[in-house]
Amino acid sequence: MLIDMNQCVPFNADGDLQFWDFGGQFIFYATHTLFHSKTSVYLVVFDLTKPLSAIVEDTEFPNESVRKSIQQYAEYWMRSIHSYVGSDDGLQPPVILVGTHKDLLEGDDNMRQKFADDYFDNIRKLFEDTPIINHIQAKDFAVDCTNPSDSSIVELRKEIIRLGANLEEKKIPARWLPLEKELLAMKHRKIIMYSEVEVINAQTDIPLTDKEHIKVFLLYQHAKGNLFYFDEEPLSAYIALDTQYVIDAFKCIITSERFCKKDPTCRRLWKTLTQEAKLEMQLLERVWSTDEKNNFLKHKDVLLMLMQRHYIISEALSYDDKTEETKGLGYYVVPCFLRLYRANEPVKELLSGRQQTLLKFVMSFTISPLVQIVYYRVIAALVGKWEIVSINSPEQEKQVLLYENLGVFKLDRYHVGIIEHHQGFIDLSVQKLCKSGINAAIVDLFRRFVVSNVMNEFKKHRQASKKQRSPFEICFKCNEKSHCFGGSQQTVSLEELQESTVEPCPDMIKGHEISTRQAISEWFQDHLNIRLKNDYVLGEEQLIKLCNTVGKNWQILGIKLGLSNVQIEQIELDNQTTGLRIFKMLLKWTAQRQKEATFNTLIQAMKSATEVSVDWDKVKNIGEEIESKNSTGL
Numbered sequence: 001m002l003i004d005m006n007q008c009v010p011f012n013a014d015g016d017l018q019f020w021d022f023g024g025q026f027i028f029y030a031t032h033t034l035f036h037s038k039t040s041v042y043l044v045v046f047d048l049t050k051p052l053s054a055i056v057e058d059t060e061f062p063n064e065s066v067r068k069s070i071q072q073y074a075e076y077w078m079r080s081i082h083s084y085v086g087s088d089d090g091l092q093p094p095v096i097l098v099g100t101h102k103d104l105l106e107g108d109d110n111m112r113q114k115f116a117d118d119y120f121d122n123i124r125k126l127f128e129d130t131p132i133i134n135h136i137q138a139k140d141f142a143v144d145c146t147n148p149s150d151s152s153i154v155e156l157r158k159e160i161i162r163l164g165a166n167l168e169e170k171k172i173p174a175r176w177l178p179l180e181k182e183l184l185a186m187k188h189r190k191i192i193m194y195s196e197v198e199v200i201n202a203q204t205d206i207p208l209t210d211k212e213h214i215k216v217f218l219l220y221q222h223a224k225g226n227l228f229y230f231d232e233e234p235l236s237a238y239i240a241l242d243t244q245y246v247i248d249a250f251k252c253i254i255t256s257e258r259f260c261k262k263d264p265t266c267r268r269l270w271k272t273l274t275q276e277a278k279l280e281m282q283l284l285e286r287v288w289s290t291d292e293k294n295n296f297l298k299h300k301d302v303l304l305m306l307m308q309r310h311y312i313i314s315e316a317l318s319y320d321d322k323t324e325e326t327k328g329l330g331y332y333v334v335p336c337f338l339r340l341y342r343a344n345e346p347v348k349e350l351l352s353g354r355q356q357t358l359l360k361f362v363m364s365f366t367i368s369p370l371v372q373i374v375y376y377r378v379i380a381a382l383v384g385k386w387e388i389v390s391i392n393s394p395e396q397e398k399q400v401l402l403y404e405n406l407g408v409f410k411l412d413r414y415h416v417g418i419i420e421h422h423q424g425f426i427d428l429s430v431q432k433l434c435k436s437g438i439n440a441a442i443v444d445l446f447r448r449f450v451v452s453n454v455m456n457e458f459k460k461h462r463q464a465s466k467k468q469r470s471p472f473e474i475c476f477k478c479n480e481k482s483h484c485f486g487g488s489q490q491t492v493s494l495e496e497l498q499e500s501t502v503e504p505c506p507d508m509i510k511g512h513e514i515s516t517r518q519a520i521s522e523w524f525q526d527h528l529n530i531r532l533k534n535d536y537v538l539g540e541e542q543l544i545k546l547c548n549t550v551g552k553n554w555q556i557l558g559i560k561l562g563l564s565n566v567q568i569e570q571i572e573l574d575n576q577t578t579g580l581r582i583f584k585m586l587l588k589w590t591a592q593r594q595k596e597a598t599f600n601t602l603i604q605a606m607k608s609a610t611e612v613s614v615d616w617d618k619v620k621n622i623g624e625e626i627e628s629k630n631s632t633g634l
Helices: 070-085 109-125 131-135 151-166 176-185 194-203 211-224 243-254 257-262 264-276 281-289 296-309 347-351 368-385 440-459 481-486 494-498 516-523 540-547 554-560 565-574 578-596 599-608 616-632
Strands: 002-004 042-047 095-100 191-193 238-240 278-280 314-320 325-333 359-365 390-392 398-400 406-410 415-422 425-432 472-478 502-504 513-515
Touching (some): 042 070, 070 368, 095 109, 095 151, 176 194, 176 211, 238 296, 257 264, 257 281, 264 281, 278 281, 314 368, 359 440, 415 440, 440 616, 472 494, 554 599, 578 599
Antiparallel strands (some): 191 238, 278 325, 314 325, 359 472
16 A cells, blocks of 8 residues: 555555545545554555655645644555554564655756655655664666656556565455355445345355354455454444545544534634634534535434544543443543654753653553554543643734644643554643642642543553553653653663662763652552541452452452461462452451451451552542542432
């Protein structure tokens, strides 16, 4: 697949170019729908006559798009390839850099080639020291599109065929062809139910034998880009026969500026979308209702699910980190409307000189292709919990401090929380708006909320579920003022900080050091302080949640709670899984102690059983949930 800033140009099986014009910059918006397979060869194409800083205009809608430079597009495309279909090490899929308009460059052939080499080298520099650079192939090509016999085009075709030959080939059963033909003839219906496919299959001359074969067939067609099918509820009930229909549904929204500015009911909503990346249902329904030809409203729910599944939009959720339950807020965050944070943005001016956490809390991810996806979902959850900070620019226009790679949220009247996304990292920091000290409880709450959301999102992805360990390592950056807004370049791990009382700055800058105990206590409230003001007798609902906070050496906790060795051995013999054993152990304790089996008593036993593995963040969340329900009488 070839990715152009203005066109998407796949090569067919014979190595010939086939062109589909997606309307210029909209390629940027539709990016996720174009990535289907790790076994594709991707070509990223640049106009060599335009510098990387040049702004790409949508020729179809020149005044109705997010203005981004060629460099920003290149970064976005490469991140998207790596995130959605890339291997962790970046070795698959292969990406070839192609430069067009070689004939318009100045000088002789040698000078033109030298210019192209420098151009491609500047692109590679954008991804230095990241796995993304491993996608980019050593051979790149500057071509003259006006000359069909240009030797570079011939060599490019050979390279594509060579790389394609090394990719995995799949043979498909001949009995798939009748069903494929029938679905192709029904493409005009756009979206159909899975149950209809079963009926159509039964009516073919050679039907597929069972539901599993039909699913395999649909997943293969999805991988080829012929349709959209996801074998996960609730989307598994639907098949989008026309992939362009989903693209057009989103395009209808983001290219509707002229209509929205003239419609008084949409004008405010459009401004909110462009400034805050917030898509409200009223705007979506109003815009889709004007497109009578496509009838998007007929398939509204399915289209929204598909756009979320492709991570084009993220639903804004109210997330309760205590119960781990989410509730939709009725609007969506649209990442493509978030502009990239640059050093000259007003965030730095707002926060410079204010008191901040001694360290930045850093999540260093081992599953880097998923980080961008998870970050957008966490941003949507943060939008649902805290207000986005906004300021007035010198022109007195409202500046919402939410960017593609950074967000600033008002945690309370005196504190703001900052979340940043870098390649493979998510950083957190908190700043105080007044001179008094930072409230560590607010910092701890911010960390727990974000970490809880991150863990919750990783559970949804198959890649993450295969790995039992945490998807990230906890690290810290020095946040001393001499590092300016970004903090130190290097990080120090939590384990290293815990081993000493004083740690040098990871960047080895003279003049300051890290008081480790004070720095860690800002982000991790001492679990010894966990205690309910009004104690609470635990029931089965609370025990189910609390048993998930206990791990290795749980038997010692049972002894601390007063159970005998014989009782614990019997629980182990009668139950197969660790989680069930811990629950039965807690249940036995409450049966024996009855009114004395309270939250505070259990916490005291956990604290004394130092050999037992305990997730204190979860314990604290459960305690806060119990306290909240008690105070409201629920």
